Amino acid sequence: MNTPDLDKPLIKAVGISKDYVIGDNVVHALSDVHFSIIKGELVAIMGPSGSGKTTLMNLLGCLDTPTRGQYYLDGINVSELTPDDLAAIRSSKLGFVFQSFNLLARTSALSNVQLPLLYSRIDKIQRRSKAEKTLTDVGLSDRVDHHPS
Template identity: 55%
Template sequence: MPIVHLEGIEKDYGTGDGALTVLKDVSLDIEEGEFIAIVGASGSGKTTLMNILGCLDRPTRGRYELSGTDVSKLGDDRLSRIRGKSIGFVFQSFNLIAQLSVLENVELPLFYDRVTKAERRRRCLALLDAVGLSHRLKHYPTQLSGGECQRVAIARALAVEPAMLLTDEPTGNLDSKNGEEVLKLFHDLHREGRTIVMVTHNPEIAGGLPRVVEMHDGRLSERVTESA
């Protein structure tokens, strides 16, 4: 059973004659442990696809099964729970809450997953240790470098043991050295067996990944790479 099963996904914006179809008949299967890149020019619909994959948005038509559950018709509360339990987001702009410390930021998804405070702390300390930030627990995001912020974000994404990591240009705001480090972290996670979906327009990064799909004008096409 694939982690992600998309079947004839379409997304309209607006209604009636002025409706704009951003995704057209998108079908995609992602197996467990895959590291897949979604590439495409801006306006090609890749952000919309990512929002649907991340359960932040619902498709207008089509079927989306995440870990075997049809999530395309779920209500807001159920989608929120699925986001919290099954998806780990890593954004280009880190999206850490400035008022919360590093540790509190990482604990956030576990709080909404109703994990007790002690258990949260235990798991988050281990995660921050794994991304090499155990000396920064009490710091606030504004006191950290970009690379450190992104590593905090990755730790937060991993906190709930999600079915899939969903990341959007994770290196976009980083210098090349930090970018490489973050990318290396993703490769390490892939090797540990995690499923990672990365949206990027950087061909260099996409080129290094085992599977690349390309969005073009709302349609999805598989790009076959030799390394796969």
């Protein structure tokens, strides 16, 4: 038995290219990239400095759009969406993990975790509940009131 949703790519890149114009020069950061990722698949983006990893992650995270090609996220062609539509997708479908965490210094762990939920228009009680569950899920339930050092 074949389950269609399990075979459908969550992420699909079709001929993605990204160029940057710097003065009189054009830098080809990505050229004709093709791949797909199925939900639950473990993927590592690896390569030497300057190979386009950050550019690719910015495209996949809907922080930028390709110069050419199409990028599908959960079946939606996001490569042609407006900045407002991309912001809505980032808010509802994506999460980011940064090498350098940017926590608000005078704010508790609970408040720092709740902050992104403000943009989702989730009411205060649900925000707190989701943030507490998230902190519990990552083993930090005992640090809800702690502040970043």
